[in-house]
Amino acid sequence: MSRLTVIGAGYVGLVTAACMAEIGHDVVGMDVDVERVRLLNEGHVPIYEPGLAELIEKNRERLTFTSDPIAAYREGEFIYVCVDTPPTYSGDADLSRVWQVIANLPPEDGHRVLVTKSTVPVGTGAAIQAELARRGYEHVAYASNPEFLREGTAIQDFLTPDRVVVGSDAPGIAERAAALYDPLGVTVLTTDVASAEMIKYASNAFLATKISFINEIANVCEVTGADVRTVAHGMGLDRRIGPHFLQAGIGYGGSCFPKDVSALKQLAGNSGYHFQLLTAVLEVNELQKRRVVGKLKRHLGDSLRGLRVALLGLSFKPNTDDIREASSIVLASRLLAEGVDVVAFDPVAVENTKAVLPTIGYADSAMEALEGADACVLVTEWPEFVHLDWARAKETMRRPVIIDGRNALDGKTLLGLGFTYEGVGVPITAA
Numbered sequence: 023m024s025r026l027t028v029i030g031a032g033y034v035g036l037v038t039a040a041c042m043a044e045i046g047h048d049v050v051g052m053d054v055d056v057e058r059v060r061l062l063n064e065g066h067v068p069i070y071e072p073g074l075a076e077l078i079e080k081n082r083e084r085l086t087f088t089s090d091p092i093a094a095y096r097e098g099e100f101i102y103v104c105v106d107t108p109p110t111y112s113g114d115a116d117l118s119r120v121w122q123v124i125a126n127l128p129p130e131d132g133h134r135v136l137v138t139k140s141t142v143p144v145g146t147g148a149a150i151q152a153e154l155a156r157r158g159y160e161h162v163a164y165a166s167n168p169e170f171l172r173e174g175t176a177i178q179d180f181l182t183p184d185r186v187v188v189g190s191d192a193p194g195i196a197e198r199a200a201a202l203y204d205p206l207g208v209t210v211l212t213t214d215v216a217s218a219e220m221i222k223y224a225s226n227a228f229l230a231t232k233i234s235f236i237n238e239i240a241n242v243c244e245v246t247g248a249d250v251r252t253v254a255h256g257m258g259l260d261r262r263i264g265p266h267f268l269q270a271g272i273g274y275g276g277s278c279f280p281k282d283v284s285a286l287k288q289l290a291g292n293s294g295y296h297f298q299l300l301t302a303v304l305e306v307n308e309l310q311k312r313r314v315v316g317k318l319k320r321h322l323g324d325s326l327r328g329l330r331v332a333l334l335g336l337s338f339k340p341n342t343d344d345i346r347e348a349s350s351i352v353l354a355s356r357l358l359a360e361g362v363d364v365v366a367f368d369p370v371a372v373e374n375t376k377a378v379l380p381t382i383g384y385a386d387s388a389m390e391a392l393e394g395a396d397a398c399v400l401v402t403e404w405p406e407f408v409h410l411d412w413a414r415a416k417e418t419m420r421r422p423v424i425i426d427g428r429n430a431l432d433g434k435t436l437l438g439l440g441f442t443y444e445g446v447g448v449p450i451t452a453a
């Protein structure tokens with residue numbers, strides 16, 4: 023078993039640290055956020071990810087946390103970079119945190135492998151290797167090991183991945199980094215660094231394209247009378263297409279798809295290639311979030327000013343408290359601009375959202391959010407919303423209008439209860 027240092031204790035870093043400890047490695051997690059490290063050392067997990075707190079607790083013997091970079095860097099034979107790479111105003115990836123990690127690498131003190139798990143544009147690994155060579159850091163080898171986990175199912179994704187990708191340009195390094203995953207018994211693809219970096223971007227861009235594609239099909243279904251759920255099912259039975267990522271809705275969000283699609287588009291542009299398809303994928307997604315406003319107007323009238331609209335769900339998907347690029351944020355802001363009295367509820371994401379949207383109202387439960395509402399928009403398909411007592415909800419709402427942004431509710435039952443129900447790409451009468 024090996025000694026690992028994991029830099030960055032966010033969604034990817036914490037899951038990597040906990041899972042690597044679970045399969046027997048000794049792990050030190052390091053983060054610049056001193057408060058985050060204090061919480062972790064006191065047994066609190068600062069993010070919501072199912073099963074993570076239990077896994078960290080279970081592996082305490084092999085897992086420690088520190089905010090001291092020198093101590094952490096000296097500990098690991100493998101140093102995993104899991105810091106955030108958010109978008110800049112230009113749509114490129116902000117690599118400042120990655121470069122900060124490189125700058126802090128200690129001089130000669132034994133061989134180490136620096137492994138980048140953060141999503142970084144193609145060419146970053148080459149630039150890092152050039153910088154290491156410039157500084158005479160022959161003791162540090164480099165590998166790219168992009169991460170494919172999904173928030174909400176991150177631990178299962180890490181421990182039973184479809185594949186692990188490890189890229190290196192130096193002989194034997196990819197194989198050494200790949201061997202860390204041996205206890206998982208999974209398919210590990212070893213490649214060069216640039217290809218590993220591109221596999222990550224291309225995968226996310228393809229999945230985002232699938233979503234924008236089915237969302238456009240849904241929009242055409244709305245004007246032609248077809249039902250996108252039936253269409254997606256029929257398409258997905260074709261093994262060349264597959265059933266995944268064909269759920270129409272009010273757009274994708276999260277900390278990965280929006281920024282990664284944008285970063286790949288910019289990367290192509292910066293390299294002299296105009297990636298037309300991705301421009302459309304991004305635009306379709308932006309418009310999709312806003313289409314809800316038109317639907318509300320169709321049912322409530324042209325002016326929404328002064329009306330109360332309840333948003334159920336704020337996180338970008340269920341089982342996470344992550345609200346980065348969530349559809350809820352754009353939608354709530356559009357509704358505020360229309361003069362709507364917005365009230366929202368989410369089982370775990372309210373605190374995070376308050377920092378971004380301080381002026382909307384927050385309820386303590388779904389039922390409280392629906393009290394006196396002129397309409398409800400289901401933004402995130404948390405199970406508790408699907409199983410809500412909708413008959414009671416109808417009594418508490420001022421007007422029984424539901425816009426189901428995820429096609430997650432049982433439209434027929436809701437119509438039967440007397441609701442006006444509209445999904446995405448679903449004929450209103452069929453529901």
Ligand SMILES: NC(=O)c1ccc[n+]([C@@H]2O[C@H](COP(=O)([O-])OP(=O)(O)OC[C@H]3O[C@@H](n4cnc5c(N)ncnc54)[C@H](O)[C@@H]3O)[C@@H](O)[C@H]2O)c1
Pocket residue numbers: 029030031032033034035052053054055058104105106107119120122123139140141142169170171172173277278
């Ligand atoms: N979140 C996901 O679902 C997911 C999935 C696959 C890949 N990724 C990629 O993984 C990377 C991390 O994403 P995340 O969602 O875990 O980010 P995050 O924002 O949740 O966590 C990043 C952590 O890094 C810390 N940090 C920043 N600079 C640091 C430094 N110099 N030294 C030590 N710690 C530092 C921050 O304090 C923060 O705790 C990103 O590149 C992202 O694109 C994310």
